[in-house]
Amino acid sequence: MAIALVTGASRGIGRAAALRLALDGNAVALNYRENAEAAGQAVEEILRAGGRAIAVQGDIGDPACAPALAAEIDARLGPVTILVNNAGILHRGDLADFDFTRMEPMRRVNVDGLVHVTRAIVPGMQAAGFGRIINLTSIAAFGTAMPGTTFYAATKAAVIALTKRFALDLGPHGITVNAVAPGFIRTDMAAAGRTPEQVAQSLETMAAKAMVRRIGTPEDIAHAISFLAGERAGFVTGQVLVVDGGRTDYLAP
Numbered sequence: 001m002a003i004a005l006v007t008g009a010s011r012g013i014g015r016a017a018a019l020r021l022a023l024d025g026n027a028v029a030l031n032y033r034e035n036a037e038a039a040g041q042a043v044e045e046i047l048r049a050g051g052r053a054i055a056v057q058g059d060i061g062d063p064a065c066a067p068a069l070a071a072e073i074d075a076r077l078g079p080v081t082i083l084v085n086n087a088g089i090l091h092r093g094d095l096a097d098f099d100f101t102r103m104e105p106m107r108r109v110n111v112d113g114l115v116h117v118t119r120a121i122v123p124g125m126q127a128a129g130f131g132r133i134i135n136l137t138s139i140a141a142f143g144t145a146m147p148g149t150t151f152y153a154a155t156k157a158a159v160i161a162l163t164k165r166f167a168l169d170l171g172p173h174g175i176t177v178n179a180v181a182p183g184f185i186r187t188d189m190a191a192a193g194r195t196p197e198q199v200a201q202s203l204e205t206m207a208a209k210a211m212v213r214r215i216g217t218p219e220d221i222a223h224a225i226s227f228l229a230g231e232r233a234g235f236v237t238g239q240v241l242v243v244d245g246g247r248t249d250y251l252a253p
């Protein structure tokens with residue numbers, strides 16, 4: 001049984017990934033920042049299904065968090081060999097209207113947090129001679145996404161650069177590093193900072209502009225993560241797997 005850590009696993013994509021990895025037969029540590037009740041419910045769901053899971057609190061935007069997180073999981077489950085760097089936040093705004101004081105907190109979680117957690121977990125993977133790291137980027141990083149996500153996109157572009165560099169560094173140790181780039185997925189993040197009318201409009205527009213004519217679910221992303229986390233994905237590294245129902249490539253009228 002491998003041991004997986006999913007950051008930001010109390011809700012949305014992280015929660016679905018944790019449940020999927022548990023169903024795949026892994027013991028799972030579900031990290032959360034403040035929503036202990038939701039994280040606890042996800043753990044309960046895994047335990048009820050016969051799996052093994054724990055919830056671990058920690059703000060990955062705090063550099064002191066990552067070593068403590070790794071040590072706690074090591075003591076309670078064992079060394080992590082599957083890491084899903086999922087935790088992320090979105091502050092909306094474009095060139096003219098973005099409140100730039102929000103850049104640093106966003107970068108601290110989306111970029112620095114990913115680096116700190118990876119650095120804390122990698123030594124255990126190196127000792128095991130095996131590891132799977134999956135980073136959550138976004139199709140926003142390619143510059144084709146909806147208005148209001150310019151600076152978030154910059155943090156997600158950094159995730160792609162780090163994914164490829166870490167893959168180069170860690171490949172000789174039996175560790176693969178890949179990214180998943182979701183399209184529009186129905187989660188709290190997709191609705192944050194917007195009116196219900198704006199959300200409804202986005203759901204309709206995004207579905208119409210996807211080849212498969214629907215928006216994504218957290219489970220759609222969890223399945224891609226599950227593939228990249230598996231033994232069989234050992235020759236796939238440094239890649240960005242786009243999971244967007246064909247939206248990026250669809251030149252909609």
Ligand code: NAP
Binds near residue numbers: 012032085087
């Ligand atoms: P979400 O619904 O907003 O959930 C975010 C999760 O991250 C929550 O579990 C939250 O924990 C946790 N989190 C936030 N800040 C954290 C921190 N500092 N330390 C630890 N945990 C933290 O987000 P989502 O939509 O599932 O997105 C997951 C990932 O996919 C993100 O990296 C996002 O950028 C990416 N993504 C999402 C979409 C989309 O359409 N939804 C598209 C492309 C990419 P608490 O509940 O405790 O606050």
